[in-house]
Amino acid sequence: xxxxxxxxxxxxxxxxxxxxxxxxxxxxxxxxxxxxxxxxxxxxxxxxxxxxxxxxxxxxxxxxxxxxxxxxxxxxxxxxxxxxxxxxxxxxxxxxxxxxxxxxxxxxxxxxxxxxxxxxxxxxxxxxxxxxxxxxxxxxxxxxxxxxxxxxxxxxxxxxxxxxxxxxxxxxxxxxxxxxxxxxxxxxxxxxxxxxxxxxxxxxxxxxxxxxxxxxxxxxxxxxxxxxxxxxxxxxxxxxxxxxxxxxxxxxxxxxxxxxxxxxxxxxxxxxxxxxxxxxxxxxxxxxxxxxxxxxxxxxxxxxxxxxxxxxxxxxxxxxxxxxxxxxxxxxxxxxxxxxxxxxxxxxxxxxxxxxxxxxxxxxxxxxxxxxxxxxxxxxxxxxxxxxxxxxxxxxxxxxxxxxxxxxxxxxxxxxxxxxxxxxxxxxxxxxxxxxxxxxxxxxxxxxxxxxxxxxxxxxxxxxxxxxxxxxxxxxxxxxxxxxxxxxxxxxxxxxxxxxxxxxxxxxxxxxxxxxxxxxxxxxxxxxxxxxxxxxxxxxxxxxxxxxxxxxxxxxxxxxxxxxxxxxxxxxxxxxxxxxxxxxxxxxxxxxxxxxxxxxxxxxxxxxxxxxxxxxxxxxxxxxxxxxxxxxxxxxxxxxxxxxxxxxxxxxxxxxxxxxxxxxxxxxxxxxxxxxxxxxxxxxxxxxxxxxxxxxxxxxxxxx
Amino acid sequence: xxxxxxxxxxxxxxxxxxxxxxxxxxxxxxxxxxxxxxxxxxxxxxxxxxxxxxxxxxxxxxxxxxxxxxxxxxxxxxxxxxxxxxxxxxxxxxxxxxxxxxxxxxxxxxxxxxxxxxxxxxxxxxxxxxxxxxxxxxxxxxxxxxxxxxxxxxxxxxxxxxxxxxxxxxxxxxxxxxxx
Numbered sequence: 001x002x003x004x005x006x007x008x009x010x011x012x013x014x015x016x017x018x019x020x021x022x023x024x025x026x027x028x029x030x031x032x033x034x035x036x037x038x039x040x041x042x043x044x045x046x047x048x049x050x051x052x053x054x055x056x057x058x059x060x061x062x063x064x065x066x067x068x069x070x071x072x073x074x075x076x077x078x079x080x081x082x083x084x085x086x087x088x089x090x091x092x093x094x095x096x097x098x099x100x101x102x103x104x105x106x107x108x109x110x111x112x113x114x115x116x117x118x119x120x121x122x123x124x125x126x127x128x129x130x131x132x133x134x135x136x137x138x139x140x141x142x143x144x145x146x147x148x149x150x151x152x153x154x155x156x157x158x159x160x161x162x163x164x165x166x167x168x169x170x171x172x173x174x175x176x177x178x179x180x181x182x183x184x185x186x187x188x189x190x191x192x193x194x195x196x197x198x199x200x201x202x203x204x205x206x207x208x209x210x211x212x213x214x215x216x217x218x219x220x221x222x223x224x225x226x227x228x229x230x231x232x233x234x235x236x237x238x239x240x241x242x243x244x245x246x247x248x249x250x251x252x253x254x255x256x257x258x259x260x261x262x263x264x265x266x267x268x269x270x271x272x273x274x275x276x277x278x279x280x281x282x283x284x285x286x287x288x289x290x291x292x293x294x295x296x297x298x299x300x301x302x303x304x305x306x307x308x309x310x311x312x313x314x315x316x317x318x319x320x321x322x323x324x325x326x327x328x329x330x331x332x333x334x335x336x337x338x339x340x341x342x343x344x345x346x347x348x349x350x351x352x353x354x355x356x357x358x359x360x361x362x363x364x365x366x367x368x369x370x371x372x373x374x375x376x377x378x379x380x381x382x383x384x385x386x387x388x389x390x391x392x393x394x395x396x397x398x399x400x401x402x403x404x405x406x407x408x409x410x411x412x413x414x415x416x417x418x419x420x421x422x423x424x425x426x427x428x429x430x431x432x433x434x435x436x437x438x439x440x441x442x443x444x445x446x447x448x449x450x451x452x453x454x455x456x457x458x459x460x461x462x463x464x465x466x467x468x469x470x471x472x473x474x475x476x477x478x479x480x481x482x483x484x485x486x487x488x489x490x491x492x493x494x495x496x497x498x499x500x501x502x503x504x505x506x507x508x509x510x511x512x513x514x515x516x517x518x519x520x521x522x523x524x525x526x527x528x529x530x531x532x533x534x535x536x537x538x539x540x541x542x543x544x545x546x547x548x549x550x551x552x553x554x555x556x557x558x559x560x561x562x563x564x565x566x567x568x569x570x571x572x573x574x575x576x577x578x579x580x581x582x583x584x585x586x587x588x589x590x591x592x593x594x595x596x597x598x599x600x601x602x603x604x605x606x607x608x609x610x611x612x613x614x615x616x617x618x619x620x621x622x623x624x625x626x627x628x629x630x631x632x633x634x635x636x637x638x639x640x641x642x643x644x645x646x647x648x649x650x651x652x653x654x655x656x657x658x659x660x661x662x663x664x665x666x667x668x669x670x671x672x673x674x675x676x677x678x679x680x681x682x683x684x685x686x687x688x689x690x691x692x693x694x695x696x697x698x699x700x701x702x703x704x
Numbered sequence: 705x706x707x708x709x710x711x712x713x714x715x716x717x718x719x720x721x722x723x724x725x726x727x728x729x730x731x732x733x734x735x736x737x738x739x740x741x742x743x744x745x746x747x748x749x750x751x752x753x754x755x756x757x758x759x760x761x762x763x764x765x766x767x768x769x770x771x772x773x774x775x776x777x778x779x780x781x782x783x784x785x786x787x788x789x790x791x792x793x794x795x796x797x798x799x800x801x802x803x804x805x806x807x808x809x810x811x812x813x814x815x816x817x818x819x820x821x822x823x824x825x826x827x828x829x830x831x832x833x834x835x836x837x838x839x840x841x842x843x844x845x846x847x848x849x850x851x852x853x854x855x856x857x858x859x860x861x862x863x864x865x866x867x868x869x870x871x872x873x874x875x876x877x878x879x880x881x882x883x884x
Binding site (some may be wrong): 008011014015018020021022023026027029031033034039040042357418 | 874
């Protein structure tokens with residue numbers, strides 16, 4: 001049976017047989033409709049023409065047509081309510097009721113509706129039928145743009161960006177004319193909905209209308225999907241299939257109730273690059289794309305290096321006043337990894353697993369990827385080996401394991417990659433791991449580098465099965481790095497999950513300079529792990545700290561008992577890299593306390609703040625080992641924060657501003673910029689300067 | 705006399721305001737348009753409505769017709785865009801083709817409702833993702849990959865990729881059903 005699909009002819013014939021003949025009546029109707037719309041469009045397409053309407057029947061005809069179009073209960077209720085409101089406005093009492101409340105409406109109405117002012121007062125006391133008669137003759141057809149009021153309505157969200165043009169000359173609009181000079185437009189609901197009715201009216205009854213538009217499908221929920229006829233094209237936002245990994249903000253914890261905070265380190269930087277990409281494109285990033293720990297860890301900090309021969313990394317804990325809250329303190333925990341002797345590093349086995357599916361056909365995707373890898377190639381040594389596997393296309397393995405010194409062969413294979421073609425669908429990732437395992441020798445470091453735009457169609461289609469597979473491969477000693485390219489369908493969530501499960505890091509590459517940072521400047525750190533499964537646990541002293549809050553690391557939270565369980569996976573630390581975590585803590589007795597102490601709670605009778613604020617515990621494994629080591633250190637007030645910590649605090653503030661979590665009070669972008677500028681340090685690569693520029697962009701984009 | 709005029713000339717005339725030319729052009733292509741809409745939607749009633757949408761909007765779209773491209777190419781593009789707009793308004797529709805769990809439920813519902821008058825292929829096509837279905841519908845309409853790429857505004861390689869992906873999914877559906 002499967003042969004049917006290889007050749008489309010069978011499908012095509014079946015399809016032809018299945019296609020019914022168009023309904024003759026509908027065909028005639030549709031052709032007539034098209035012709036009518038065509039004729040309507042000739043002449044002045046923009047200015048709506050008035051039609052003569054005779055007496056009252058015109059008004060009711062319009063209402064009737066509208067009611068015919070609104071068949072749902074909700075619609076009927078809404079229109080009935082609207083009519084009731086309309087009558088209310090016509091009474092003198094109703095006019096008084098609304099007049100003081102309509103600052104927006106009155107300005108719009110008076111500015112845009114050229115109605116002879118003498119008419120309005122007269123009509124107020126007339127019965128309705130006479131109003132209609134009076135109004136017909138003198139009122140000129142008007143287009144009433146009401147952009148402000150429309151945007152205020154949640155149900156009009158579809159029309160944002162378009163201007164709702166009311167075709168004047170239709171009955172509803174006319175009947176509203178005199179009101180508009182008063183304050184009827186003060187009610188945004190009425191204004192917008194009444195505006196739309198004539199639009200539908202124009203389509204159904206084929207009255208003279210602006211360029212014809214498609215009628216919204218009458219859905220059950222009666223969403224008034226507004227049609228914005230601008231040059232006859234519908235304007236809708238582009239769909240976006242990006243998925244981001246995030247969890248709700250870490251909540252404020254009360255030390256007396258839960259003194260222990262446990263999390264895994266995170267050396268990813270993807271979130272910062274994504275934010276930069278969004279901001280430089282002129283958009284604030286989605287709140288879910290902001291992971292504060294990844295923003296902080298994007299920057300190099302100058303922490304004290306560990307002593308040779310000791311533990312592979314050294315924690316540095318400092319305490320400083322919180323920039324955005326004078327009543328709390330920031331505890332910054334910096335972990336600096338040891339930089340092993342680079343000259344004697346073990347040989348590397350790299351497998352580039354490259355997504356060449358059709359979606360990679362974009363200047364910011366495959367071509368950037370090739371350039372990035374070319375940069376990296378220059379920094380490899382003759383002893384290193386490189387293999388290339390592509391996971392769309394007929395051939396799986398593009399390049400057999402080749403010494404890095406054979407640049408010609410590697411570059412040739414890299415350049416031969418082209419987006420498109422069919423997916424062989426089988427086993428890109430499996431094959432990459434297989435190749436990596438085949439290359440492994442004792443002492444080598446093997447790593448699969450997956451480069452993708454988020455289309456994770458790598459043989460295993462089910463994301464959970466993919467994660468399980470990678471978690472299983474973790475024990476084989478092969479590390480995984482995930483590099484994201486391009487925007488649009490970037491599956492950040494899956495990238496995070498893969499990197500976390502596969503003992504690896506996730507980075508997002510938006511520019512060649514980011515590629516240089518990740519693949520050249522920090523190559524050693526990115527490719528050589530010095531510690532696996534690094535977990536941090538802090539026990540806060542209730543006598544010194546009443547409340548605390550971990551900033552960021554939402555996706556990395558661990559359970560308290562996971563800390564001592566060596567089976568639980570955590571983040572890896574690369575050679576020479578550093579990780580920073582920031583807590584905002586409220587000292588005991590500080591007025592900045594958010595939560596009142598319990599009346600019947602434990603009586604913490606500390607006469608004076610204790611010397612130790614808390615106790616830091618770190619667990620890590622040496623690469624490839626199964627048992628963990630423990631590092632412990634008390635946290636005291638003695639240490640003072642330097643420029644590095646202050647800059648990290650500015651970035652933490654920036655991230656929270658982008659997320660909008662409400663802990664910052666009146667502290668805004670201007671304060672973040674000032675703090676970051678004051679603590680830029682020597683900044684040899686210009687990363688911090690760039691961060692300040694991004695803050696300034698975000699400030700402008702957010703309108704603060 | 706007029707029957708011999710090319711589509712392209714008719715469209716140019718129509719763009720200048722010749723109602724007769726417009727009617728003739730649409731009359732020529734109506735059946736083909738409807739068949740394509742049917743392929744896109746997989747349901748007769750939906751296809752009728754979509755065709756009506758397109759007919760209603762077509763006069764205004766004439767302005768976007770450029771003489772250098774084929775009328776059929778332009779019509780396909782209008783149709784694909786109209787189908788796209790229509791789908792956006794129906795969030796449930798997208799949900800039905802997203803994820804295996806929902807997919808299966810929606811499929812069962814659809815199967816019972818549509819078994820009477822739909823054959824397997826149309827039902828299966830309705831369950832492909834929008835992109836894949838649009839592309840497959842075009843190619844089934846004997847549009848070349850290059851033209852389909854032009855209509856959809858994507859590269860030819862992506863069209864080929866989508867077609868093979870669609871084939872793969874259809875095959876998987878078939879296998880699943882045979883296994884049941």
